[in-house]
Amino acid sequence: MAQEKPLVIEAPDLQERVAQRVRAARAGRAMSMKQLARESGISLPYLSRVERGDGNISLAVLGKLAAALHLSPDSMLADDERYGADYALIVELLKRQSPARLREIRKALLDGASSGRGKAPRRIALVGLRGAGKSTLGPVLARRLGLPFVELNREVEKEAGIALDLIFSIYGQAGFRQLEKRCLDRVIAQYPEVVLATGGGIVVEPATYELLLHSFFCVWLHADPHEHFRRVMAQHDARIATPELQKDAMANIAGALEARRKLYALAHADVDTTHREVDELVGQLEQLVQKHSFGQVGSALTQALCA
Numbered sequence: 001m002a003q004e005k006p007l008v009i010e011a012p013d014l015q016e017r018v019a020q021r022v023r024a025a026r027a028g029r030a031m032s033m034k035q036l037a038r039e040s041g042i043s044l045p046y047l048s049r050v051e052r053g054d055g056n057i058s059l060a061v062l063g064k065l066a067a068a069l070h071l072s073p074d075s076m077l078a079d080d081e082r083y084g085a086d087y088a089l090i091v092e093l094l095k096r097q098s099p100a101r102l103r104e105i106r107k108a109l110l111d112g113a114s115s116g117r118g119k120a121p122r123r124i125a126l127v128g129l130r131g132a133g134k135s136t137l138g139p140v141l142a143r144r145l146g147l148p149f150v151e152l153n154r155e156v157e158k159e160a161g162i163a164l165d166l167i168f169s170i171y172g173q174a175g176f177r178q179l180e181k182r183c184l185d186r187v188i189a190q191y192p193e194v195v196l197a198t199g200g201g202i203v204v205e206p207a208t209y210e211l212l213l214h215s216f217f218c219v220w221l222h223a224d225p226h227e228h229f230r231r232v233m234a235q236h237d238a239r240i241a242t243p244e245l246q247k248d249a250m251a252n253i254a255g256a257l258e259a260r261r262k263l264y265a266l267a268h269a270d271v272d273t274t275h276r277e278v279d280e281l282v283g284q285l286e287q288l289v290q291k292h293s294f295g296q297v298g299s300a301l302t303q304a305l306c307a
Contacts, residue, residue: 019053040068122193125216131228132221134197142195203263
């Protein structure tokens, strides 16, 4: 099957980004290269190579440069320059907020940015680990609401022209995530109303997950790890056909659920699907969709930032 676009694995040139950041920060502080070398404890010839973008910089050197320039090490790698000075200041403002305040700010931004204020959302996304019930509940919910149903992983397969396991084998995790983001963009453009079942790992890619939260009413479906495993086993997946593989699969399910729990919890609502019937669960999902409405961002966001 021919692809609409060739798959390109984008790998930003971190050495050049660090070089630009060091040059800009040094110039902004009116420091000579000699001064920066002295204050950072890095030799002048090596610093010169770093600023040219051809120095194979280590984490230790990055930390020394950041300290000498009064920057955080992560800011040396962040792509702030694309968004201008406002972005950098907003990031610093957010860093000073408590986790609870950040949740309020994020919710205010998402709620106020929605075009469906005061109406039940017409794009619904189901998130959660494999075996949570997304592919089972999604089509039934879509029929009840009179909406189309889309599985994002199937869209990725169509985009690539190959099966999911081959995508990971050939292109790796990074390649899959780029395809996933591309397909999510297309679903948003194509479907003003839809029920979407997402892949379990979509929450680990911040840009993709932010877009999902911004554009959909997201419901986290979850179950007891043993229930997840039982449902995966019922799918007769060849990847877990032996006792040893099954043991690894159970450990992976429990580990992934724990590692992603805080990310999944950012969804607008959650439903525990453990030992519950489809009709009961779809009824609960319908109620959540109908009860959800988007508020105004203005005063809520202002209060969240300024309190």
